[in-house]
Amino acid sequence: MKIKKILYFWAAASLILMVLIFWFSSRTAEESGEMSSSLTRGLFERLWKLDEADGITPFIEIIDALEVIVRKSAHFLIFFALGFCVTNTVRYITGNTKRVFLIPLIWCSFYAATDEWHQFFVPGRACMWQDWVIDTAGVLCGIGTAFLILWIIKSLNRRKTGGALEC
Numbered sequence: 001m002k003i004k005k006i007l008y009f010w011a012a013a014s015l016i017l018m019v020l021i022f023w024f025s026s027r028t029a030e031e032s033g034e035m036s037s038s039l040t041r042g043l044f045e046r047l048w049k050l051d052e053a054d055g056i057t058p059f060i061e062i063i064d065a066l067e068v069i070v071r072k073s074a075h076f077l078i079f080f081a082l083g084f085c086v087t088n089t090v091r092y093i094t095g096n097t098k099r100v101f102l103i104p105l106i107w108c109s110f111y112a113a114t115d116e117w118h119q120f121f122v123p124g125r126a127c128m129w130q131d132w133v134i135d136t137a138g139v140l141c142g143i144g145t146a147f148l149i150l151w152i153i154k155s156l157n158r159r160k161t162g163g164a165l166e167c
Contacts, residue, residue: 007092014085018111021078025115029124036074040067075131076138083108083142091146101143108139 027035043066086104094100112135120127 007089010085010088010092014082014089017078017082017085021082021111021115022118024074024078025119025125026122028122032125036067036071040070043070072131072134075134076141079108079112079135079138080142080145082111083139084146085142087143087146091150101147104143105136105139108142109136112136112139 024032083104086108087100090103091100094103109132112132115135116127116129116132119125
């Protein structure tokens with residue numbers, strides 16, 4: 001019963017992330033730009049301890065450059081999370097850790113490609129292969145992190161059990 005609950009958790013997390021990605025991609029260019037712009041400005045003001053009296057006009061070029069980094073980081077991070085969650089979902093479905101790598105990679109990379117294609121139809125948005133590459137890099141890092149955590153857990157279990165492996 002414990003395995004079913006954890007499988008449902010990872011499957012639900014994967015599905016929620018996919019819906020969230022679709023929702024973000026459905027925002028028009030104006031809406032998407034406003035989200036990333038307000039986040040970037042907020043981060044900039046907090047990091048440099050600026051308040052409204054200081055103004056941010058002298059920093060507009062820096063903020064614009066940071067906004068590109070924020071947007072691309074968002075691509076990477078949400079697909080990192082998706083790769084991590086899908087890897088754990090597949091691992092619990094198959095019960096096998098050796099063949100798990102390709103399924104999440106193919107699935108998430110395909111989802112990233114369809115996400116970019118979807119943006120082609122959203123006003124002001126574009127289908128960019130560069131974003132697909134960033135998304136897929138995030139997926140690879142998410143998969144790698146899932147495997148790293150699994151390896152650490154197995155190593156700790158080996159130490160506790162004196163070499164016998166249970167996972």
